[in-house]
Amino acid sequence: xxxxxxxxxxxxxxxxxxxxxxxxxxxxxxxxxxxxxxxxxxxxxxxxxxxxxxxxxxxxxxxxxxxxxxxxxxxxxxxxxxxxxxxxxxxxxxxxxxxxxxxxxxxxxxxxxxxxxxxxxxxxxxxxxxxxxxxxxxxxxxxxxxxxxxxxxxxxxxxxxxxxxxxxxxxxxxxxxxxxxxxxxxxxxxxxxxxxxxxxxxxxxxxxxxxxxxx
Amino acid sequence: xxxxxxxxxxxxxxxxxxxxxxxxxxxxxxxxxxxxxxxxxxxxxxxxxxxxxxxxxxxxxxxxxxxxxxxxxxxxxxxxxxxxxxxxxxxxxxxxxxxxxxxxxxxxxxxxxxxxxxxxxxxxxxxxxxxxxxxxxxxxxxxxxxxxxxxxxxxxxxxxxxxxxxxxxxxxxxxxxxxxxxxxxxxxxxxxxxxxxxxxxxxxxxxxxxxxxx
Numbered sequence: 001x002x003x004x005x006x007x008x009x010x011x012x013x014x015x016x017x018x019x020x021x022x023x024x025x026x027x028x029x030x031x032x033x034x035x036x037x038x039x040x041x042x043x044x045x046x047x048x049x050x051x052x053x054x055x056x057x058x059x060x061x062x063x064x065x066x067x068x069x070x071x072x073x074x075x076x077x078x079x080x081x082x083x084x085x086x087x088x089x090x091x092x093x094x095x096x097x098x099x100x101x102x103x104x105x106x107x108x109x110x111x112x113x114x115x116x117x118x119x120x121x122x123x124x125x126x127x128x129x130x131x132x133x134x135x136x137x138x139x140x141x142x143x144x145x146x147x148x149x150x151x152x153x154x155x156x157x158x159x160x161x162x163x164x165x166x167x168x169x170x171x172x173x174x175x176x177x178x179x180x181x182x183x184x185x186x187x188x189x190x191x192x193x194x195x196x197x198x199x200x201x202x203x204x205x206x207x208x209x210x211x212x213x214x215x
Numbered sequence: 216x217x218x219x220x221x222x223x224x225x226x227x228x229x230x231x232x233x234x235x236x237x238x239x240x241x242x243x244x245x246x247x248x249x250x251x252x253x254x255x256x257x258x259x260x261x262x263x264x265x266x267x268x269x270x271x272x273x274x275x276x277x278x279x280x281x282x283x284x285x286x287x288x289x290x291x292x293x294x295x296x297x298x299x300x301x302x303x304x305x306x307x308x309x310x311x312x313x314x315x316x317x318x319x320x321x322x323x324x325x326x327x328x329x330x331x332x333x334x335x336x337x338x339x340x341x342x343x344x345x346x347x348x349x350x351x352x353x354x355x356x357x358x359x360x361x362x363x364x365x366x367x368x369x370x371x372x373x374x375x376x377x378x379x380x381x382x383x384x385x386x387x388x389x390x391x392x393x394x395x396x397x398x399x400x401x402x403x404x405x406x407x408x409x410x411x412x413x414x415x416x417x418x419x420x421x422x423x424x425x426x427x428x429x
Contacts, residue, residue: 004222008229015233030250033348034310040340041306077386087262091255112379114335121340122258125250125347139383146389174390 030125046135049144053169064104068119100128109134251349266355282327331356335379
């Protein structure tokens with residue numbers, strides 16, 4: 001056996017051994033912090049209450065609502081079709097198939113949006129896609145959908161359309177009583193007679209025809 | 216002769232291989248920021264971390280030896296108004312290498328790093344990121360700049376809380392009340408017809424010709 005072969009073999013074995021003994025990298029499942037920061041800065045994760053209301057009314061199958069509050073709050077009130085995963089369990093194995101998947105849109109909500117955003121951050125940094133936050137949470141839900149504000153006189157027609165949509169949605173979600181319109185017998189206006197010093201003339205009111213212009 | 220050639224080639228190949236490995240190791244740069252906290256562990260301690268309340272902030276911000284306030288909003292909002300002694304690091308610039316020196320120094324001195332935005336939500340995710348990068352001295356300002364600003368100007372709404380996660384409405388109560396109201400019989404009002412004699416005094420007005428045309 002040539003000496004060279006032996007020396008070369010020892011060198012290679014030495015290199016292999018050295019690679020084995022390299023300090024173990026702390027393995028985190030998390031993505032690159034800079035990438036995570038980019039996702040944080042991109043506000044696309046926030047969904048509006050109107051959008052979610054519409055999807056719920058249309059029974060959109062691609063929507064999955066997740067209530068991240070504690071069990072007690074969830075039992076008292078929750079959005080239709082929502083499941084309850086408290087914040088501290090969000091990364092547990094038993095829920096992984098719900099939060100880490102590629103087909104449904106997972107929307108976190110809480111009373112407001114801070115805890116839901118924390119749930120989002122935990123999931124997004126682990127590389128989960130398709131995770132979103134309900135902007136304003138249940139507080140916003142009630143303020144816009146369940147108890148919508150009647151638009152002021154100065155509002156645009158779009159605002160009125162939005163109000164109609166919200167009013168109908170609140171009926172759907174059980175938030176208001178349907179208004180019953182009734183036919184009421186008409187009451188003619190009472191007019192107070194004026195007293196004049198000179199003549200009193202009773203004149204029939206002639207119908208005025210509206211000026212019909214044509215373009 | 217053949218024997219010698221083969222040995223030379225193998226030797227050269229091995230030496231080249233080892234040199235490439237060495238070059239790879241020497242040029243390997245350690246990332247500036249890397250996650251130090253496991254996300255699952257963090258998810259469990261999240262709700263128990265004591266954040267900074269507006270009153271605490273009022274006490275801390277006037278003495279820069281007590282805490283460092285970082286305003287994560289954009290430069291324009293910062294210039295319009297910011298907390299006393301706060302520095303501005305907009306969100307996209309948060310992980311710039313030059314900030315590491317600052318963060319490390321605060322961590323070493325155990326100085327709280329208080330991140331704030333316009334509201335708690337804006338600074339929430341940035342705070343989580345900084346905390347998980349190993350800066351356990353990082354905290355979030357509850358209520359954000361907006362709360363303190365309005366508190367100072369006495370413009371807070373009645374019963375407004377800086378705890379963002381309080382329920383503004385009694386959700387279950389509202390729904391229950393609606394269900395109860397639906398069960399009540401509805402009163403229908405009827406109005407009577409009243410015959411009225413009219414006495415109208417009208418001045419004859421000159422009739423204006425109907426103005427048509429476009």
